[in-house]
Amino acid sequence: MRKFTLLAGTFVLLLALATGCGQKTETNTNTQTGDTTEVQQPTEQTLKIQSYYTDDQILNLVPKEQEIKFVEEKDKYLTALKTLQKTDDPNQIALWEESEFLSAELKDGGALTVDVKVPAEAHLGASAEDLAVQALLKTAFQFDEVKSVDILVDGQSVDTMMGHVELEHPYTRN
Amino acid sequence: MKKIGGMLLFCFMLFMVPNMSHASAGLQIYLNGVSLSPSAGGQIIKDYTMIPIRVVVEELGFQVDWDKKTRTVTIHNDKTSMTLVVDQKWATVDGKKVSLDMPPTLKSDTTLVPLRFVGEQMGLVVNWENATKSVYLFTSDYSSEVTKPDVPTTPGKPDQGGSTGEGSNNGSDGTNNGSNGSNGGNSGNGSVTQDLAEIQTVTFEDNRLVVGVSKSDVKPTQTKLSNPDRIVVDIPNAKFSDSFFNSQNFAANGQAEIQLTDHPLVSKIRYSLFSSNPSTVRIVIDLNQNQAYQFTTTKDPNTIIVDLNGGSTDPGNGSNPGTIPPANGKYVVVIDAGHGAKDPGAISLNKRNEKDFNLAQALKVAELFQNDPDVQIVLTRSDDTFLELKERVTVAKQANANLFISIHANSINKATISGTETYYSRDDESKAFAQVMHSNLVQGTKLPDRGVRKQSLHVTRETTMPACLLEVGYLTNQTDEAALYQDDFQNRVAQSIKNGIKQYLGLQP
Ligand SMILES: [Zn+2]
Numbered sequence: 001m002r003k004f005t006l007l008a009g010t011f012v013l014l015l016a017l018a019t020g021c022g023q024k025t026e027t028n029t030n031t032q033t034g035d036t037t038e039v040q041q042p043t044e045q046t047l048k049i050q051s052y053y054t055d056d057q058i059l060n061l062v063p064k065e066q067e068i069k070f071v072e073e074k075d076k077y078l079t080a081l082k083t084l085q086k087t088d089d090p091n092q093i094a095l096w097e098e099s100e101f102l103s104a105e106l107k108d109g110g111a112l113t114v115d116v117k118v119p120a121e122a123h124l125g126a127s128a129e130d131l132a133v134q135a136l137l138k139t140a141f142q143f144d145e146v147k148s149v150d151i152l153v154d155g156q157s158v159d160t161m162m163g164h165v166e167l168e169h170p171y172t173r174n
Numbered sequence: 175m176k177k178i179g180g181m182l183l184f185c186f187m188l189f190m191v192p193n194m195s196h197a198s199a200g201l202q203i204y205l206n207g208v209s210l211s212p213s214a215g216g217q218i219i220k221d222y223t224m225i226p227i228r229v230v231v232e233e234l235g236f237q238v239d240w241d242k243k244t245r246t247v248t249i250h251n252d253k254t255s256m257t258l259v260v261d262q263k264w265a266t267v268d269g270k271k272v273s274l275d276m277p278p279t280l281k282s283d284t285t286l287v288p289l290r291f292v293g294e295q296m297g298l299v300v301n302w303e304n305a306t307k308s309v310y311l312f313t314s315d316y317s318s319e320v321t322k323p324d325v326p327t328t329p330g331k332p333d334q335g336g337s338t339g340e341g342s343n344n345g346s347d348g349t350n351n352g353s354n355g356s357n358g359g360n361s362g363n364g365s366v367t368q369d370l371a372e373i374q375t376v377t378f379e380d381n382r383l384v385v386g387v388s389k390s391d392v393k394p395t396q397t398k399l400s401n402p403d404r405i406v407v408d409i410p411n412a413k414f415s416d417s418f419f420n421s422q423n424f425a426a427n428g429q430a431e432i433q434l435t436d437h438p439l440v441s442k443i444r445y446s447l448f449s450s451n452p453s454t455v456r457i458v459i460d461l462n463q464n465q466a467y468q469f470t471t472t473k474d475p476n477t478i479i480v481d482l483n484g485g486s487t488d489p490g491n492g493s494n495p496g497t498i499p500p501a502n503g504k505y506v507v508v509i510d511a512g513h514g515a516k517d518p519g520a521i522s523l524n525k526r527n528e529k530d531f532n533l534a535q536a537l538k539v540a541e542l543f544q545n546d547p548d549v550q551i552v553l554t555r556s557d558d559t560f561l562e563l564k565e566r567v568t569v570a571k572q573a574n575a576n577l578f579i580s581i582h583a584n585s586i587n588k589a590t591i592s593g594t595e596t597y598y599s600r601d602d603e604s605k606a607f608a609q610v611m612h613s614n615l616v617q618g619t620k621l622p623d624r625g626v627r628k629q630s631l632h633v634t635r636e637t638t639m640p641a642c643l644l645e646v647g648y649l650t651n652q653t654d655e656a657a658l659y660q661d662d663f664q665n666r667v668a669q670s671i672k673n674g675i676k677q678y679l680g681l682q683p
Contacts, residue, residue, distance in 0.1 A: 056588065056591070057624075058586055058591070059627070093586060093587060093588050094587070097587045098587055120518050120520075120521050121521050122587075123518070123519060123520040123521065123528070123585055124520065124585050124586060124587075125520065125582065125583075125584035125585045125586060125595075125645050125648075126582060126584075126597055126629060126631050126643055126645060127595070127597065127627060127629045127645075128584075128585070128586050130629050130630060130631065159562050159563060159564075160562075160563055160632070162519075162520075163512060163513045163517045163519055163563070164512070164563075164582070164631050164632065164633075164643075165630070165631060165632060166563055166564075166632045
């Protein structure tokens, strides 16, 4: 199911590129060859980031290096956050596995607004909820240009995502 | 508790030890600052102020029975009852024999009783002001009370008498400001003034009185007194710092106090420069009840602390809990069933809602405490309603709760994880409380013990009393889920929660 979504996402990306109107320039030197992307796109960037998960005791955040690919800079944040939904390390738990990141938009001045969808099935216990919020924030704040993060649920500014931890609107870099 | 600081009034009326070796002429008696009628007929006999029993009834408002045959006086109000017999050197107070330095006496057909003894036993504070030959009586609820010295001793020395007069003349507003700096030095007998420690702050927070002092070498003394219950702290060779003194509002009669409304333990805290020789600051905590406390001083920062939280927070020792029952004698424990209504909480393997488990479990705990003589349960919700996190905290604050317990069931996207966890957020008594609750809870759940954990959760962080959050078991684990919705599991867990509460409060199970 998750795989299917990712493939569909790639397809949309390709469509977008195909219909692009010539603003693509060959400035990107990060482009790798021979990876899993079926079609080489010169404008695609690859970036190594830290993504955050929890250990199987649900005690701490654990960082893991992940590689993200995106075409436009503005897509970087959503792409980065989506890495929180999956880890292939069996000793780690992806706290956002069953939630969705709908959008992550950086506005002038460094205010990142992240819209998430948290179905009831994705509700976590008290500590996992806290760690999930921390994982999102740490992932977002690794980008220096992000000065604050506001987490919305289905576009709404709510008190709490899962009923244990209050959300700050917005979180600022500490 | 909220931080309540500051000082309202300041008193320079220096009350000396009873010094009644003078003629009774001009004896004045004041009740809460109001002079009793001149016909009160108080007189001084052998250094003791004696008043007719008629005055006890008419002016002090106590009930008095006089048995002429046995010459027995019975004085009582709704709290205390005492019996005195003319010329008998002991009295009976609430069934206990108490020796009397000065027994009641008959004088020209009037029965006179010792004012200080009667007043204090009946809950009045009695002060003798030597300079004006006045007795000041204060009911315990009167706000401008100044305490007397703890132990009546021998009559004051002549030089003390001199400073007393001077001090009490400073009782007006206008002279208070200027007299702070000189109050230690005007006694005229060469007492040292340079090295006085300065009292810089007086605050009451989290059931702790904290007095900030400029020096570490203070030698405060403390005494616990009853009728009314109060703790008296004297700090010799000390005065109030000018900045502290000037930063506060104080009334013309010069008394300082922190009023505490609705505090379960303390009605108010009063302070004054109690004596000028040696310059002594006195702080009195007026208690609502007999209360254990810890008295400590710290260095750097230099403080004097009276901790009413009872002292020990050792987990599981059961005695001396870090919690104090409210005025009505019952501990209030808030049980918070997590989530509710539009917030189902987590969803179990078999699609059952966390909120339903939480509510059922909370109701079972409440049921076990029905008719409990010591503990009253307050539920944040007793049906499927929605409360914001901060509303749950408000419930606890408004209930003046002693303990807060939030009940939840856990969830993680890894089905093998199973067991019971207990959370706290504050490094105060909450940690010990969580440990006591957890050790009981795991006996109830019989699930794997996943320990006591610290996490910043709204309800356990923002409440002000010891608080913990129980994640009873994992809805996402097959074994745990099967247990969580079973009646006998919930009954067992309810009993273990009750045991934990009782253990922490030091109550019989
Ligand atoms: Zn919960």
